[in-house]
Amino acid sequence: MDDYLWRDKSKTVLALRHILIKEFGDFDRVSIFGGMIRDIARDGKRGFRSDVDLVIDAPADQVKNLAKRLSAKPNMFGGFGHRSTRWEIDFWALETTWAHRNGYIKASSVDDLLQGTFFDWDAAHYDIKSRKLYSQHGYLERIRSRTLGVNLIKTPSAVGNAVRTVRRVLLWDLKASSGLLDFVDQVVADEGLEALVHYEKRKHQRSVCEGFAERSRLLEALSAGNRKVHSLRSSPRQMELPGLIPHARD
Structure with missing residues (x-):
């Protein structure tokens, strides 16, 4: 930084x-x-x-x-x-x-x-x-583990964060935590995959969510990691970031 x-x-x-x-x-x-x-x-x-x-x-x-x-x-x-x-x-x-x-x-x-x-x-x-x-x-x-998780589940944009989850996990070659999987599962159950595709197409040129016809296949991809299920592009591993200071106040 x-x-x-x-x-x-x-x-x-x-x-x-x-x-x-x-x-x-x-x-x-x-x-x-x-x-x-x-x-x-x-x-x-x-x-x-x-x-x-x-x-x-x-x-x-x-x-x-x-x-x-x-x-x-x-x-x-x-x-x-x-x-x-x-x-x-x-x-x-x-x-x-x-x-x-x-x-x-x-x-x-x-x-x-x-x-x-x-x-x-x-x-x-x-x-x-x-x-x-x-x-x-x-x-x-958590970054080294390449597992993306949820911190505060409350959000002003459930569909938006479900789309961000899909894109980050699959495009960055990550896995979603169990809590994040549960969140996406609930959003898709409530809103449908079509809502995610519609939101994503408004924000991005290419839709990742559109590649999944079934909720179960999407969740499988998010839990297994990109390379095991859904091939989009390779992404380099993260670099080390020395000197990070844990949550503290001066």
Whole structure:
């Protein structure tokens, strides 16, 4: 994370660094949450090709004022989306994050949000100013095991997270935990495979869910791992990520 954010000389990363310092540098505590950390842990810097999620430990009105200045648009989950030439950045005030706002966790600091991610692989954050990385206990072990699990089962988008499960498990050559399998099984039972295919086609050029005509075959693929059942593409093994700091407060 340090190397990517502060030492990389590419124009793309220089643009991100500029945004983080110029637009978010006045806040005492801003953390990159979830996806960037997960992707770098899984596949090094080359594995990160997504947007950036930020959580700001500051009053909601201050974050809202920043959103107005940036002309950022409200997103579906209580935060704001800022689109620059090279980057898409979604950001939230701590008190407006979905799990806290809906009473599923009590977040008095960014660290508490580690209990509120849907996927356990997303339960990590990087404090921009202190340049420290925080995670749930056993975070790297779960990534090394190549088993994707569920952290907080409550979600504002059950179909969306079922689709994300299918894509991550099969495209990244993983296995789903028993809890995550139960979640997908229930969503498909309630909504049907067609709902997953429809959602996925709206978001992605290629549908993975469309390759399964039966719920049982989908669950078999998710539990067995990509190479045993469903051949889509090979994906490299994750790189080691030394120096990860377990969930702790300074």
